[in-house]
Amino acid sequence: MTRRSHWLGEALEDDDARAPPLEGDARVDVCIVGGGYTGLWTAIRLKEQDPSLDVMVIEKDYCGAGASGRNGGFVLSWWAKLLSLTKICGEEEAIRLAKASADNVAEIGEFCQTNNIDSHFRHDGWLWAATAPSQVGLWRETIETANRYQLHPLEEVSPAEAARRAGSGRHIAGAFEATAASVQPALLARGLRRVAVEKGVRIHEQTPMTKLTRGSPPTLRTPRGRVHAKKVVLAMNAWGIRFSELRRGIVVVSSDIVATEAMPEKLAEIGYSNGMAISDGRMMVHYYRTTLDGRIVFGKGGMNGILPFGGHVGEMFDGPSRRETGVADWLRWTYPNLGEVKIQSSWMGPIDRSKSGLPAFGGLGGHPDILYGIGYSGNGVGPSAMGGRILASLALEKKDEWSQCGLVRPFGRDFPPEPIRYFGGHLVRRAVAAKDKADDAGRAAGPLTNYLAGLAPAGLSPLKRATRKQPRTLSD
Numbered sequence: 001m002t003r004r005s006h007w008l009g010e011a012l013e014d015d016d017a018r019a020p021p022l023e024g025d026a027r028v029d030v031c032i033v034g035g036g037y038t039g040l041w042t043a044i045r046l047k048e049q050d051p052s053l054d055v056m057v058i059e060k061d062y063c064g065a066g067a068s069g070r071n072g073g074f075v076l077s078w079w080a081k082l083l084s085l086t087k088i089c090g091e092e093e094a095i096r097l098a099k100a101s102a103d104n105v106a107e108i109g110e111f112c113q114t115n116n117i118d119s120h121f122r123h124d125g126w127l128w129a130a131t132a133p134s135q136v137g138l139w140r141e142t143i144e145t146a147n148r149y150q151l152h153p154l155e156e157v158s159p160a161e162a163a164r165r166a167g168s169g170r171h172i173a174g175a176f177e178a179t180a181a182s183v184q185p186a187l188l189a190r191g192l193r194r195v196a197v198e199k200g201v202r203i204h205e206q207t208p209m210t211k212l213t214r215g216s217p218p219t220l221r222t223p224r225g226r227v228h229a230k231k232v233v234l235a236m237n238a239w240g241i242r243f244s245e246l247r248r249g250i251v252v253v254s255s256d257i258v259a260t261e262a263m264p265e266k267l268a269e270i271g272y273s274n275g276m277a278i279s280d281g282r283m284m285v286h287y288y289r290t291t292l293d294g295r296i297v298f299g300k301g302g303m304n305g306i307l308p309f310g311g312h313v314g315e316m317f318d319g320p321s322r323r324e325t326g327v328a329d330w331l332r333w334t335y336p337n338l339g340e341v342k343i344q345s346s347w348m349g350p351i352d353r354s355k356s357g358l359p360a361f362g363g364l365g366g367h368p369d370i371l372y373g374i375g376y377s378g379n380g381v382g383p384s385a386m387g388g389r390i391l392a393s394l395a396l397e398k399k400d401e402w403s404q405c406g407l408v409r410p411f412g413r414d415f416p417p418e419p420i421r422y423f424g425g426h427l428v429r430r431a432v433a434a435k436d437k438a439d440d441a442g443r444a445a446g447p448l449t450n451y452l453a454g455l456a457p458a459g460l461s462p463l464k465r466a467t468r469k470q471p472r473t474l475s476d
């Protein structure tokens with residue numbers, strides 16, 4: 001593994017566990033493709049429910065090398081996505097799922113504690129902040145919808161309080177959700193891997209699935225082996241767009257992160273040292289949090305303009321950020337009171353954006369034995385644990401609240417085919433950047449910019465849509 005995020009490098013310092021590549025033929029009950037949170041949670045939930053199941057995970061790199069080992073580490077509920085959830089599954093199911101997603105955050109903390117996963121879980125909440133006048137109040141419709149059910153997951157705070165909690169006067173308004181947490185994401189991924197192995201899951205790293213045959217049972221090929229599985233679970237995140245059924249519902253965009261050097265004293269001085277996560281309301285969202293050793297990890301969505309053509313993602317989102325300077329400038333802009341801030345590392349990763357900003361689960365092209373879970377749209381650290389429950393129930397053919405939840409659904413044709421998708425995607429991305437710039441300057445964007453920016457998926461730029469007031473998502 002040559003390209004490591006700060007997180008993964010730190011996690012691997014004390015973790016030299018490696019699983020051998022798959023050699024030869026294997027027959028298993030469930031083969032999971034992808035060793036990130038979705039794949040590992042699914043494997044763990046399957047073994048919890050039926051320890052006799054033969055469950056295999058194949059991972060093209062090392063477990064946690066995908067988005068799960070390089071994200072911002074925000075563990076969020078779906079409360080902020082309540083309006084989008086409602087559009088997909090109706091208000092009551094949306095409320096049920098949002099409540100479950102908040103419980104799920106606490107459950108991740110408990111799971112880590114029970115299983116000795118030191119993931120730096122800090123249950124200090126999330127601030128949905130405004131750093132420009134145009135972002136103020138983006139949360140209000142969501143709050144009002146929840147309030148109709150006598151639920152108060154988000155609380156608007158005063159401008160002074162937003163600035164105080166975030167540690168900088170750039171924060172001019174905000175709403176706070178106490179149920180959210182933050183983690184060191186790679187430590188969580190590597191911990192899940194260890195627990196899966198302890199439960200008897202067979203893991204093969206450095207084992208890419210090179211071909212999937214949609215038979216009965218389905219068969220997977222890898223460079224030096226073959227797997228016959230009663231059920232296949234595709235937990236491949238952005239790499240899943242190689243399948244046309246998923247590609248039509250997902251666009252892949254980048255998110256870039258910088259990590260400062262450790263500066264615990266400075267963070268203490270500005271009053272921002274806890275584990276509270278912050279996102280602003282930009283279309284190309286800024287998201288940031290502190291670490292236990294006193295760094296700020298600061299990300300920006302969609303900035304670098306890398307878009308895959310067709311279904312090929314490969315390694316295009318690996319390595320250091322190509323926009324490190326730009327992202328670092330935004331960090332310095334957000335925290336002018338920190339003075340000189342040194343950047344220690346940067347990286348990027350792919351985001352699997354769906355139109356609604358929410359994931360979908362189900363059978364690939366209706367195939368009952370090939371399941372998928374994709375589309376977390378930059379909010380997957382918490383939700384992938386729910387994804388694991390949904391996929392486990394689907395694989396076990398259970399009829400329960402997970403397999404029958406509103407997110408088990410096929411994708412429609414939400415995005416156009418190539419080459420319109422690629423060239424159109426660049427146009428939309430540029431419009432989103434121009435719209436953010438106009439908002440920052442306090443002027444109105446032109447009608448064409450607004451129109452094109454309005455074509456971006458929910459959470460990124462939903463102008464003139466019901467989803468207009470969703471957060472700009474976490475990290476897309």
Ligand SMILES: Cc1cc2nc3c(=O)[nH]c(=O)nc-3n(C[C@H](O)[C@H](O)[C@H](O)COP(=O)(O)OP(=O)(O)OC[C@H]3O[C@@H](n4cnc5c(N)ncnc54)[C@H](O)[C@@H]3O)c2cc1C
Nearest residue numbers: 034036037038060066067068071072074209237349380381
């Ligand atoms: C920079 C960045 C910041 C983010 N910040 C946040 C955040 O703060 N909070 C939040 O909730 N979400 C965040 N996200 C999103 C979150 O990380 C993801 O939604 C989550 O990790 C998805 O987990 P996953 O297991 O589905 O995907 P992944 O962790 O990407 O796992 C998919 C795995 O499949 C493997 N794979 C792909 N193709 C094959 C193949 N052919 N054969 C075998 N294996 C294969 C990959 O190597 C990878 O390990 C962020 C994402 C990025 C990139």
